[in-house]
Amino acid sequence: MKFRRFTQISILILFACVVAFAGVRSNKRNRAQDKSKEQSIGGSLSANGVGKLSDAVKTAPGADVKVVPHAEFEEAASRNAQLQTSLEWSFGSKPQRGWSLYVPLIGNLIGSDANGAAGSFAARLSLWQKENGIEPTGVLDGATWSRMVSTFQFRRLNSRASTTPSQLITIPISDCYDPTRAEELRKVEPETFVAYRRMVAAAIADQSLGVQRASNGQLASGEQYFKIISAFRSREYQDQLRRQSPSSGRAGLAINSPHATGRALDLYVGGEPVNTKDENRAIQTGTPVYRWLVTNAGRFGFRPYFYEPWHWEYVGVGSDEATRKQGDGTK
Ligand SMILES: [Zn+2]
Incomplete structure (x- = not known):
């Protein structure tokens, strides 16, 4: 009798344990479901509550x-x-x-x-x-x-040291976007210009871009893409530009501009040449020429300024991660 009673108690205890364990499991599952509900609520708030979104999508550390x-x-x-x-x-x-x-x-x-x-x-x-x-x-x-x-x-130029005019060369007018650009505004650091010419030659050779080529192998005079809008700008000239257009369409002309190094080039990539309005940059970043630059400029030592699709800086060809990622494709 005693033994039977003991067995009955044991079975009851065992049953209680099983029930309790199942309860814990189901609570856990409910909590997980609630959490995923919170996450989808967080997601639906993203249009007006960006701050909440990053919390909502957190995963376990x-x-x-x-x-x-x-x-x-x-x-x-x-x-x-x-x-x-x-x-x-x-x-x-x-x-x-x-x-x-x-x-x-x-x-x-x-x-x-x-x-x-x-x-x-x-x-x-x-x-x-x-x-x-x-x-x-x-x-x-x-x-x-x-x-x-x-x-x-x-990844941009890490030195903003000015270049003296004696270290600069003059860009031929045929490479300029404005065919009347004054000679003193056509100065560039020599290595930058050599790299630019190599890059443009590669772009001309890529027939998918349809860039017009002159008989000398350079950009045709009627071609606008890739032409140089602006290169070296002295600090004095930069100050003058800022005074002339304090509220221009540009994000603001930098006080410590990389153009003073002679290694920054503004290139024509479409739309209005140098206007930061979103509508204009949408046109520019959609052109095959801009996309080609994003993929290929690194091979020639140029890095983008993300905010201005036309602005490229010559940092030289290195072996760092960015250059490797640019790959060796021709697109
Ligand atoms: Zn620029």
């Missing part, structure tokens, strides 16, 4: 990301589709919206030629985020964009 099918990034892709036109950020105290203008540069950085709302773009982005110690969400939110801007800026 140290979470490992493997190369996963793009389908797993569908939600990230739909957030990117919104953020590329709605993300609020500022640059030089000017409010900015979205990152769609920078998709060619971003694609080059992360190794994707897909559009900003594609699942494959989000998947590649998550790998870049991981490499850069950012949570690999595949969502191009404020924190990720800020890191990208720093990366673009870091």
Whole structure:
């Protein structure tokens, strides 16, 4: 009898344990579901609550990301589709919206030629985020964009030391966008000009661009693309420009301009030559010539200024990561 009673109690205890364990499991599952509900609510707020988005998509610290099918990034892709036109950020105290203008540069950085709302773009982005110690969400939110801007800026000319006019050469008028540009405004640092000519020769050779070639192999006189709008600008000339157009369409003429080095070139890439209005930059960043530059300029030692599609700086050809990523393709 005693033994039977003991068995009954044991069975009851065992049953109670099983029930309790199942309860814990189901609570856990509910919590996980609630969490994912919060996440989708956070996602739907992205148009007016960018700040909340980055919290909502947080994953566990140290979470490992493997190369996963793009389908797993569908939600990230739909957030990117919104953020590329709605993300609020500022640059030089000017409010900015979205990152769609920078998709060619971003694609080059992360190794994707897909559009900003594609699942494959989000998947590649998550790998870049991981490499850069950012949570690999595949969502191009404020924190990720800020890191990208720093990366673009870091790759530019690191010396702003002025060049003296005796170190400069004169650009032939046939390479200038304005066929009446005065000689004193056609100065450039010699290595920069040699690299420019090599780059233009490669662009002319790429028949998919349709760049018109003159009989001497240079740019045809009727061709505007790739022509030099501006190169060396002395500090005095820069000051004068700033006084003349304090509220020009440009983001503001830099006080410590890289043009004073003679190694910065403004090249014609479409639209109004040097106007930072979003509509204009949208035209410029959509031209095959701009896209060619994004992919190929690094091979010739040129780096972009992300904000001005026309502005390129000669940093020389090195073996660093950026140059390697530019690859050796001809597109
Ligand atoms: Zn410039």
